[in-house]
Amino acid sequence: MKKTKFIWLFIGLLALDQVTKFLLFQKEINLIGTFLRIESSMNTGVAFGLMQGFNWVWILISLLAIVLVWVLFKKYLLGVVLVEVGIIGNLIDRIFLGFVRDFIGVYIWPNFNIADACNTIGVFILAYYLIKED
Structure with a gap:
């Protein structure tokens, strides 16, 4: 994948995270x-x-992890993009709400x-x- 595709993947997944949290948080649906x-x-x-x-x-x-993940693993862009989306998506919640909005429930899993994800x-x-690599 070209680097621009990874940028779009990052933007798309981060947007999906934030939009789903906005739309589905405080909903109860089986x-x-x-x-x-x-x-x-x-x-x-x-x-x-x-x-x-x-x-x-x-x-x-989280702020430290954002930097470390990029510095240590940037040659593995797919993994880095996914981890960074995870960190930043939840960091946005922590900064602006004081907690992370979780809403997907699977069986007995938290x-x-x-x-x-x-x-x-x-x-x-x-x-x-x-x-x-090893």
Whole structure:
């Protein structure tokens, strides 16, 4: 992929994250019974609701992570774009709302959002490339 396609991918996924949070947060919808649902939660912690209540710490860590991910992994653009969307999408929430808007519920898994999904997939892609290099 050319670099401009990665830029558009970044913009599109970040927009998708923010638009879905805006449209679906504070909605309750069962999509497939209780297995897949729209179910809002306010997360002041990190992934899966861990370490709640340290918003300013997560803002600082997020800012540092944005730089480190780019510096350390920029040759793996797909993984970097996904991780950066995850970090920045949730950072926007933390700065402006004081919490992250999670709304996707899958079975007994903690609620998450598009940014979380991008971040998780991006980390797996980066791990794959790093393992493949060895």
